Amino acid sequence: MSKTIQCISPVDGAVYAEREALSHVDAQRVADLARAAQPSWVARPLAERIALVQAGIAALNETSEQAVEELAWQMGRPTRYGGEFGGMNERAAYMAEIAEAALAPMVVEDNDTVLRQIAREPMGVVLIIAPWNYPYMTVINALIPALIAGNTVVLKHAAQTLLVGERIAQAFHAAGVPEEVFQNVCLTHDVTEALIGARAFDFINFTGSVGGGRAIEKAAAGTFVGLGLELGGKDPGYVAEDADLDAAVSGLMDGALFNSGQCCCGIERIYVHQSLYESFVNKAIDWASALKLGNPFEPETTLGPMAHTRFAEVVRGQIADAINEGATPLLDPAMFPADDGGAYLAPQILVDVNHEMRVMREESFGPVVCIMAVKDDEEAIAAMNDCDYGLTCSLWTADAGRAQTIAERLQTGTVFMNRCDYLDPALCWTGCKETGRGASLSVLGYHALTRPKSYHFKKVSK
Known part of the structure; x- marks a missing residue:
């Protein structure tokens, strides 16, 4: 039986948007498509991935006027503040700028006889679970480095900001990012937890409540899947x-x-x-x-x-x-x-x-x-x-x-x-205690969404 996810506008208390949540079978199909698409995505030159992501941001900026109005309806922010596009653009531009250096191998030794280095490889399929309070900027924190590093991404946005995930995905697809590489989905909590427990994803980035973080850790227990959790604050x-x-x-x-x-x-x-x-x-x-x-x-x-x-x-x-x-x-x-x-x-x-x-x-x-x-x-x-x-x-x-x-x-x-x-x-965005764990933005944001791989090549046979 399907379930409808609704956004109740705080402006007037009416239903502003609603979408049908994916069934477990359909959600697994999304994850499978993302996994199948990842090898060809990471095989593209880094410069090409960067250019496509930058084009996606440019296309998203073209929707800013409509996005500001939608944000007011969805989560109540006054339109006089103009949305989040200034901060979003600043973060996206910086992460694109440092990508080559952040993802470059750490060369320990390279000469005629030996190569020793530590490379960075993408995790694979990244699930981003985004919050409603800054629904564009919080997605960008993980989406930009994840895609540039060669991961494919599945985005589950908060019910309160249902339209934001759609808006971002539409812009990136229009800019040339393949649909299987970046997919926006509507999921219930139980389907999300089932997918995490089945290791449908290789990394989960979550911004939200402490209770939500605990539920994700519980769902991921025993899977050894990496988690980035930004939780509560005081x-x-x-x-x-x-x-x-x-x-x-x-x-x-x-x-x-x-x-x-x-x-x-x-x-x-x-x-x-x-x-x-x-x-x-x-x-x-x-x-x-x-x-x-x-x-x-x-x-x-x-x-x-x-x-x-x-x-x-x-x-x-x-x-x-x-x-x-x-x-x-x-x-x-x-x-x-x-x-x-x-x-x-x-x-x-x-x-x-x-x-x-x-x-x-x-x-x-x-x-x-x-x-x-x-x-x-x-x-x-x-x-x-x-x-x-x-x-x-x-x-x-x-x-x-x-x-x-x-x-x-x-x-x-x-x-x-x-x-x-x-x-x-x-600078690295991170927290401690019940605020969670992990890192986003900066060079460390790339390290969080990639794994180290060591190479020890002896170039001679004796």
Whole structure:
């Protein structure tokens, strides 16, 4: 019996798109086609694969205007921000630029008598399971290096952004990437897990919840298939006493509330040196109060609805529990009349919080941020590390040496100084603890999607 996968628009609560999920038999056929196509794809010259991928990105850019409107309907991001094509293009261009060097053999010795080297070979068939919050950029992180390295790719996008996978696949096919080399599919969780358990894929790249990551690890148990997992986050910021206060407020509050707080590396906890605490909080209230919650198609809207009512319910529950346990809310929801108790959720700043509260321990992934005062670097380091997640930390100080000393003690994948919420494609995107494991972007992103193969050739017989 077939199952229909629906995208319920957060804009109006109506069904915006729906697709029939593939049966197990049909999904296995997709994987088989990808496996059959991989040898001829990797046999193409690297320069040709790069050119085809770049052509796919160019074709995708031609759909940007329509994509921005579709994103607003699917996950609520205001159209004034123009989608994700700037970041997508930056990442794709950089990964194409470094491909030849990243995939080149590591030559240990090469002379008249011996060749010793370590080559990089594609994994084979890569399954990308993509999230809805940045549905274009997160796909590009894995898709570009996977295809360039010679893998074939099957893409399963989130139900909330059903049309994104189709849009990307159509563009790449129009640019000349063979359909069997890159296929977009709609799958149920049980079919996905069955395929993983049957080793239909050689590598799985997943961005999503901790629960989703655990389900994938369980499905892959005993298969020895490689996994790249970017899971939850509860990213902190620290404002030292020598920080540029205005820059810190603007940077951290934008990092906390942009995209309705639905960012993998969004700021959810802010620790401020006690000497700046009161000033920071007051400026943060002013910053957040200027936001306009509303219909994402209205040009003045800076904060759209959350992607789904159930996501907003989680955040409302965390806020309510924290207030019941002594936290103080600083924003009056009445200032944001578009808050409808559903997907449209007013932003909130909480103080008088502690690390026993759910809102300080569990990922919120919504427009709420908690602020605490700390007395020094030691207290800030301990607070930032007191977390089950480890994706990014953001340090605000005028002293780069001080930031380096603090950064070396932080349990996280990326440390920012005087900025936050940004993926530099030249740097490895990774995490620790319950944020997951693996690497994307940078040279290491290519290494994650290839396997080493050693060559020891004795060129003489004696």
